[in-house]
Amino acid sequence: MGNPWTGGPPTLRLRDVTLRDGLQNLDKVLATEAKLELYRALVGAGVSELQVTSFVNPARVPTLADAETLWAAVKAEPQRLSVLVANPRGLDRALAAGVGEVEAVVSVSRAYNEKNAHRTPEQSMDEIARMAADARTANIRFSAALANAFHCFFEGDISPDASLDMVGRLVEMGLTEIGMADTTGHARPDRVWDLFDRARRLWPDVRFGGHTHDTRGRGLINALAAVQAGAAWLDATLAGLGGSPFTAGVGGNLSIETTAEALAGLGIETGVDPDRIVAAGELAAKLVGR
Numbered sequence: 001m002g003n004p005w006t007g008g009p010p011t012l013r014l015r016d017v018t019l020r021d022g023l024q025n026l027d028k029v030l031a032t033e034a035k036l037e038l039y040r041a042l043v044g045a046g047v048s049e050l051q052v053t054s055f056v057n058p059a060r061v062p063t064l065a066d067a068e069t070l071w072a073a074v075k076a077e078p079q080r081l082s083v084l085v086a087n088p089r090g091l092d093r094a095l096a097a098g099v100g101e102v103e104a105v106v107s108v109s110r111a112y113n114e115k116n117a118h119r120t121p122e123q124s125m126d127e128i129a130r131m132a133a134d135a136r137t138a139n140i141r142f143s144a145a146l147a148n149a150f151h152c153f154f155e156g157d158i159s160p161d162a163s164l165d166m167v168g169r170l171v172e173m174g175l176t177e178i179g180m181a182d183t184t185g186h187a188r189p190d191r192v193w194d195l196f197d198r199a200r201r202l203w204p205d206v207r208f209g210g211h212t213h214d215t216r217g218r219g220l221i222n223a224l225a226a227v228q229a230g231a232a233w234l235d236a237t238l239a240g241l242g243g244s245p246f247t248a249g250v251g252g253n254l255s256i257e258t259t260a261e262a263l264a265g266l267g268i269e270t271g272v273d274p275d276r277i278v279a280a281g282e283l284a285a286k287l288v289g290r
Helices: 018-022 032-044 067-074 088-097 110-117 121-138 160-172 189-202 219-228 256-265 274-288
Strands: 013-016 049-055 080-085 101-107 141-147 177-181 207-211 233-236
Touching: 013 256, 018 032, 018 049, 032 049, 032 067, 032 274, 049 067, 049 088, 067 080, 067 088, 080 088, 088 101, 088 121, 101 110, 101 121, 110 121, 110 141, 121 141, 121 160, 141 160, 160 177, 160 189, 177 189, 189 207, 189 219, 207 219, 219 233, 219 256, 233 256, 256 274
Parallel strands: 013 049, 013 233, 049 080, 080 101, 101 141, 141 177, 177 207, 207 233
Antiparallel strands: none
16 A cells, blocks of 8 residues: 555654753742753754744743753854744844844633733734834844644634734735644644645745644644645644743643654655654753753
8 A cells, every 4th residue: 555645745844842841830840951962863863953942031931041041151152043032122132142043922712821921913913013123123133933723722613814914014025934833732633734825825935834732642643634725833842842921721832752753754855853852852851851
C-alpha cells in the first residue's frame, strides 16, 4: 500500500518554542545556563528556527525574567531566532537588546485578551500596528499570532470569520507572516484545515503558521491538517512542554519529537533528526524534573 498522504509540501519550517512557550508556565525557574544547554541540544538535533524567550513583565512570568541575558548569549548564533512581545514596552526591550525578529500576539477572543493582556482586542491591534511600524523603522522582522483562533474557554467556539477578519487587519498593516493558534487545544482537524485553507486562498502571498496544543490529544492531527491546507511552519516544544500561565486547563504544546518523526514518515523534510531530537527531549524532561 502506498503513502495515502496528499497535499503536503516537500519541506516545512519546524519552529521550536521550548525556551519560551515550553517553560513559561513551569513552577520551576530554569537557570540561563540550563536553557542554553537545551538550546545547544536543539541545534545539535538540526533545529534551525527557535523562539528563545519573551520580553514580558517578569512579575507575571518569572520563568522568563532572564530574557535579556539569554538573548545576549545566543544572538550571534546563525539560527533563525525570534522573541515574543506582549506590548510596545516589550518591543522597546527587544530593540534595546538587539533582537532581529519579533512576534506579537492578540487573541480573537475578547474575554481572553482582556484577561491575558488587560486590553480589548481593538487596543491590542492598535498597539500591533504601532509596533509593526516601529519594527519597519528598525529594519527587523515582525510577525503576529492569533491566540484562540478556534476556541476559547470563556467564549466557546470562535467563528472562523472573526479570525479571518483579524488576519485581514494584520495584512493591511503589512504583515506577511501570521500564526494561528489553537490555544485551548479544543479545535478539530476539519476546522483547522478550513481556516488555513480559507486564509491561504484569501491572502496567497502571506505565510501562515500553526500552533496547536494537546489538551484533547489532537495536537498532531490538527497540525497535520494545517500543513495539508498550506501552513508554512509549525510551532512545537520538546516533550510537549508548555501551556498557558494565564488559563487553567490548557494541555501541553505539540511535541517536536513526535512531529519530526511524523513529518519524516510523510516525506516532508524539516532538517530535524528524529533520533537526536528525542535525546534533546529527554534532556528537557530531566532539567524540568518531569
